[in-house]
Amino acid sequence: MAAVFEATTLAGMRLASRIIRSATHEGVGDGDDFPAKLIERYSRLAAGGAGAIITGYAGVSRGGRAWPNMLMIDDDAYIPAFRAVTDAVRPYGAPLVLQLAHGGGRTEPAVTGEAAKAPSRYRYKGAGSTARELTAGEIERIIAAFVQGVVRARRSGFAGAQVHAAHGYLLAAFLSPALNRRRDRWGGSTENRFRIVGEIIGRARQAVGAFPLLVKLSAYDFDAGGLRLDEAVRLARLCEAASFDAIEVSCGNDNFFAVVRPRRLPVAAILELTPALREAPWLKKKLAALVIPRLFPLCDETENYNVAAAAAIKAAVGIPVSVVGGIRRLAAMEAIVAAGQADYVSLCRPFIVEPDIVARLREGRQDGSRCIDCDYCLVGVGGGPLKCFYGRLPAGR
């Protein structure tokens, strides 16, 4: 049997295949019925053969809530709800890993009730407001919030936790030389920019011991003066030294369409599925349609686009590495694992269109994903539960 369908142990977790569901914001965190919705989604993924399931990101503190419908883990009161989810999904066998995040400069005051905050003052592409610089005291509180998040993940019955340090969110912004221009102990050298992540894993490890702790890293971005692969390799080594159990390699910081790459920019979807733009006057929409392509230049590579970066990181560390980004064909998955470019492959959009994609590949029913990389799922999930639009706007739009 191909190595991708072989059972493995990752930081003590038993995975039935090497194909992992990468963290995917499900857009259901705004209702009290979110456990039932998560149980339905994760049960389908687990029954469909996902090796492990990384949840959509869960906010570790109120100020880090990136969307009104984001999952939250900033209070012990959430533990029974998440416990219901982990208890219901456990019989399927696939480990469930809670992703922990702080939205940083990608948050909006209208959602959090407070100013957006980032390592340094910054306005993200397309953001409604400019983030202000965090104080040293606020950084300490955010570290404590992540540690609490890890503790709550374990108490909720998750098999592990993943710290989200990719995609321009708060921790990724600290790692990026373009987004972190601080002159104190939290900025400057690679070690200083890594310090917040190091403090989180160090204190979390003391609190939870051998509990599996994973990290998702952007290995490079396209920002002027941003993160480049050689520095990401050093960051990956720091992650290993700080006791992370595995690294998931992604990319991109300010340009989200470099993270989740579409074949064409989904301008119509942005105009019709983004709550802030849907009801906007005609002229504003017209202007937005002109500005969007300038803000978000497309990347040429849309398949397997982080494999070379993952291979460089894999060669530099001793802990398992997974790679995510445009992986669609079984042949590519097999080649990545066979060549030792990564130990695992992580997929996001393919699981949205086909939650049982792993079973389909394993049984030879398909040799790849049906995903067309339209990115409507990504645009639509801010305003409603995650779904596959398959490149079509809902009727009437």
Ligand SMILES: Cc1cc2nc3c(=O)[nH]c(=O)nc-3n(C[C@H](O)[C@H](O)[C@H](O)COP(=O)(O)O)c2cc1C
């Ligand atoms: C709808 C949607 C939601 C996402 N939510 C998250 C998330 O919560 N956390 C995260 O780390 N990445 C998130 N991502 C990024 C994916 O995990 C992944 O890194 C990216 O989509 C590239 O993988 P793919 O080509 O297999 O889709 C999201 C992507 C999409 C399309």
